[in-house]
Amino acid sequence: MKRFLADEEATQRFAREVFAGLPEGLAGWTVLLNGELGAGKSTFARALINAAGHEGAVPSPSYTLVEPYALAVGNIYHVDLYRVSSADELRYLGWTELDDGLRLVEWPDRAPELAEEADLNLVLSYEGNSRTAELEGLSARGRTLIQQIN
Ligand SMILES: Nc1ncnc2c1ncn2[C@@H]1O[C@H](COP(=O)(O)OP(=O)(O)OP(=O)(O)O)[C@@H](O)[C@H]1O
Numbered sequence: 001m002k003r004f005l006a007d008e009e010a011t012q013r014f015a016r017e018v019f020a021g022l023p024e025g026l027a028g029w030t031v032l033l034n035g036e037l038g039a040g041k042s043t044f045a046r047a048l049i050n051a052a053g054h055e056g057a058v059p060s061p062s063y064t065l066v067e068p069y070a071l072a073v074g075n076i077y078h079v080d081l082y083r084v085s086s087a088d089e090l091r092y093l094g095w096t097e098l099d100d101g102l103r104l105v106e107w108p109d110r111a112p113e114l115a116e117e118a119d120l121n122l123v124l125s126y127e128g129n130s131r132t133a134e135l136e137g138l139s140a141r142g143r144t145l146i147q148q149i150n
């Protein structure tokens, strides 16, 4: 599905819609957030984490690689792979232990193998001063979610 996102608020609204389509518990879900610098990946992640019930700040995981959120609806792991150069390095960050929650992954192209186990692939692109979102289902449940929010 494709969505025109006129402004930051539209990106935030779209993130809340995607969150609403996720099942309670969030376990085992992986959402890939693609887009060049400034495309809105963190805006989307922050809005989704807030929609899930987190009220504080949502710091960038650029340096920590993973920022975990233990929320009433389930766990969310905000992951940034910008500094990761191979799927091997994912092991050091304990990737497989993050499967009890939702993994929101910025710069997933650093480890292309992730697409095989992911549910949703979001691509954010510049369109003038606005953005366009393309959301693709990579798993059966991911495709079902897209049909529900379409
Ligand atoms: N739909 C939109 N239209 C216009 N501006 C937007 C939109 N969505 C987000 N922005 C703005 O784009 C800027 C960059 O957003 P953000 O930091 O989320 O990008 P990013 O993809 O995480 O960038 P980086 O790769 O540098 O981490 C912010 O100022 C944000 O307000």
Ligand SMILES: [Mg+2]
Pocket (backbone or CB within 6 Å): 041, 042, 043, 060, 106
């Ligand atoms: Mg960012």
